[in-house]
Amino acid sequence: MKPAQQFKTQATVMTHDLHHRELIHTALSKYEAVRDQSKAAYQDWQAARQAAAEAKWEAVNHLDEYLVEFSNKLEARGTKVHWASTGLQAKEIILGIIREKKARSIVKSKAMTSEEIHLNEALAEEGFEVVESDLGEFIVQLRKEPPYHIVFPAMHLTRGEISELFARELGSAPTQSPEELTMIARRVLRQKYIRADIGFTGANFAVAETGMISITENEGNARLTAALPKVMISLLGIEKVVPRLEDLALLLPMLSTIGTGQPLTCYNSFYGGPRQPGEPDGPDEFHVVLLDNRRTELLADGEQRDALHCIRCGGCLNVCPIFRNVGGHTYHTTYSGPIGSVITPHLRGLQEWKHLSFASSLCGACTETCPVKINLHHHLLHNRRNAARQKPSMFEKVAFKLFAFVINRPSLYRSSKRAGRLLQIFHPLVKGTRFDPAYAWTKTRDLPPIARQTFKEYWRQRS
Amino acid sequence: MTITLFVPCFVDLMFPNVAISMVRILERLGHKVECPGEIACCGQPAYNSGYWDEARTVAVKVLEHLEGSEAIVIGSGSCGAMLHVFYAELFAATAYERQAKALAKKCYEFSDFLVTKLGVTDLGARFPAKVTFHDGCHGLRELGAFKQPRQLLSNVKELELVEMGEQVCCGFGGTFAAKFPMISTAMGEVKCSLAQKTGAEYIVSNDSSCLMHIQGLLTRQGSRMKTIHLAEVLANG
Numbered sequence: 001m002k003p004a005q006q007f008k009t010q011a012t013v014m015t016h017d018l019h020h021r022e023l024i025h026t027a028l029s030k031y032e033a034v035r036d037q038s039k040a041a042y043q044d045w046q047a048a049r050q051a052a053a054e055a056k057w058e059a060v061n062h063l064d065e066y067l068v069e070f071s072n073k074l075e076a077r078g079t080k081v082h083w084a085s086t087g088l089q090a091k092e093i094i095l096g097i098i099r100e101k102k103a104r105s106i107v108k109s110k111a112m113t114s115e116e117i118h119l120n121e122a123l124a125e126e127g128f129e130v131v132e133s134d135l136g137e138f139i140v141q142l143r144k145e146p147p148y149h150i151v152f153p154a155m156h157l158t159r160g161e162i163s164e165l166f167a168r169e170l171g172s173a174p175t176q177s178p179e180e181l182t183m184i185a186r187r188v189l190r191q192k193y194i195r196a197d198i199g200f201t202g203a204n205f206a207v208a209e210t211g212m213i214s215i216t217e218n219e220g221n222a223r224l225t226a227a228l229p230k231v232m233i234s235l236l237g238i239e240k241v242v243p244r245l246e247d248l249a250l251l252l253p254m255l256s257t258i259g260t261g262q263p264l265t266c267y268n269s270f271y272g273g274p275r276q277p278g279e280p281d282g283p284d285e286f287h288v289v290l291l292d293n294r295r296t297e298l299l300a301d302g303e304q305r306d307a308l309h310c311i312r313c314g315g316c317l318n319v320c321p322i323f324r325n326v327g328g329h330t331y332h333t334t335y336s337g338p339i340g341s342v343i344t345p346h347l348r349g350l351q352e353w354k355h356l357s358f359a360s361s362l363c364g365a366c367t368e369t370c371p372v373k374i375n376l377h378h379h380l381l382h383n384r385r386n387a388a389r390q391k392p393s394m395f396e397k398v399a400f401k402l403f404a405f406v407i408n409r410p411s412l413y414r415s416s417k418r419a420g421r422l423l424q425i426f427h428p429l430v431k432g433t434r435f436d437p438a439y440a441w442t443k444t445r446d447l448p449p450i451a452r453q454t455f456k457e458y459w460r461q462r463s
Numbered sequence: 464m465t466i467t468l469f470v471p472c473f474v475d476l477m478f479p480n481v482a483i484s485m486v487r488i489l490e491r492l493g494h495k496v497e498c499p500g501e502i503a504c505c506g507q508p509a510y511n512s513g514y515w516d517e518a519r520t521v522a523v524k525v526l527e528h529l530e531g532s533e534a535i536v537i538g539s540g541s542c543g544a545m546l547h548v549f550y551a552e553l554f555a556a557t558a559y560e561r562q563a564k565a566l567a568k569k570c571y572e573f574s575d576f577l578v579t580k581l582g583v584t585d586l587g588a589r590f591p592a593k594v595t596f597h598d599g600c601h602g603l604r605e606l607g608a609f610k611q612p613r614q615l616l617s618n619v620k621e622l623e624l625v626e627m628g629e630q631v632c633c634g635f636g637g638t639f640a641a642k643f644p645m646i647s648t649a650m651g652e653v654k655c656s657l658a659q660k661t662g663a664e665y666i667v668s669n670d671s672s673c674l675m676h677i678q679g680l681l682t683r684q685g686s687r688m689k690t691i692h693l694a695e696v697l698a699n700g
Binding site: 008011012015016021025321322324325326358359360361362363364365367368378381384385386387388389392396397400401403404407408410413417420440441443444445446447448449450451453454455456457458459460 | 631
């Protein structure tokens, strides 16, 4: 099935799933309450957004310099930096390291970039054991499904469903207690950390000035992933770079404020290289894989380049009424919600993914919430324009030409009103049925009739 | 002041009373109202669908006919945003760029025009009902009309305003409503249930396009709740 058809089919199912609607609404209402509390701590949230956007703007517009600086600083402390143009290359680099180390098991902390390049599938195919250590990711991995949301991977599941899953997959006793469920996962995961040969992470930021990656988390799983195994591999998109360490004084709290509603997440760690002489812990080897995977195409698009500001906070998903009604899996993309609808056509092909840019009421809640001021809903319009320009639908092209022709000719517009009035006499015969030309609307909604006297008719009569 | 009323196509066709109410209010305040018969639409359907050339064909006429206007007032945040925000982008790097930017400066959403430009918040209206207010997304986010309609409603006698628990889109979105009717309807259902929770008799808005969608759903649901445009409330006296 083509992605557009798949989206529509699944959206039809999901929009009728009132249990899902309620579940997501409840979860996000709690999120909104704490997010607003955290936001209220800022003296001037709008000024903070501006400063954050400027820091990312500077990084993205000088990517060539900052990436090299980041790489040089890291290598100076013994890190091996790899550059991957495509997802395939990134997978080969990572598999190459794993094979060379004769590793068998890999423990991972949350990394959307690894979802993007389908790393887990590639590793499993080669017979490696891969375990997701973030609780939400651990849950969806057990269910053999992709994350539902870029920050809350398992937000679509109830405690009961997780308990059943653990009972089935891990043999644990059923429980409704979140603490007990966490302890069940923890008991399994602790053993994995100890046995793992490779620790794999993503990164939230890459600091050029100091040559460090920054990882934000709440569970401490990324710390264990980085601290215990002998080899650490981090995969990050090239847009993760920020110029200065100081920039994170703003970006880290903003990421958590919008991401989870916390003033700051529980753990924020920096990794600047393998274990140095005299240091008590850390990996013997540290590999950083920088991933392009068509991000440079976005960089080349001056109009939409700011989409590379994205810090993957998920804030736009949380406020998006489309996301809230269709759910994360309906998109069939790594990045869902407004940011996914904007960037997926660039990353995976405009014609195949343009439907996501049309599946929006353009309400702008995404743009309003974005901490780094990406002009999200306007970019949906840009994608629509680019798609129509590149490959117009003949039907729509003719329809809009006709529309423009009629609108620009007052007498023709008046005649079409009269024609419309005549036609609507017969409308009740087909209203809400498949034969109704307005079926897409009238299936669920009434349509008001053309007024007996339109305003323009009233105005002509008056003057 | 001579005020040019821009009457969007759907207001002209289906909600003439909204524009008539606006005329009454503006004339009562002592202004001259004109309404050019040559323009019927801002071109947003074509623009939002990606057909910018066709949108420009319509929008050029709008630019030409409104060039000499002193102030342009629009009773729909969505069409208002088209003229105020999107024309500049539509005509960027064309011969009409300057004209589009000049037009943007004198375009006002109705409630914003009354409150910000004319400094009027009390129109002596009376509307004995419990109402809730729906913010059209374009009016709210592109044009910043949040306080203005509420200030106007606060001075309407015997009117009780109850806010909805959340600020969400009604799901209309122009062609989106026809292209993805299942999502649009689900969003509308969320909106209607938020409005119904307030116990209001009316949903008031400064955008008839949203109200067309909301009313369409309410009627189909058999709800007794009604929708009404802000101008109609304010003209009631």
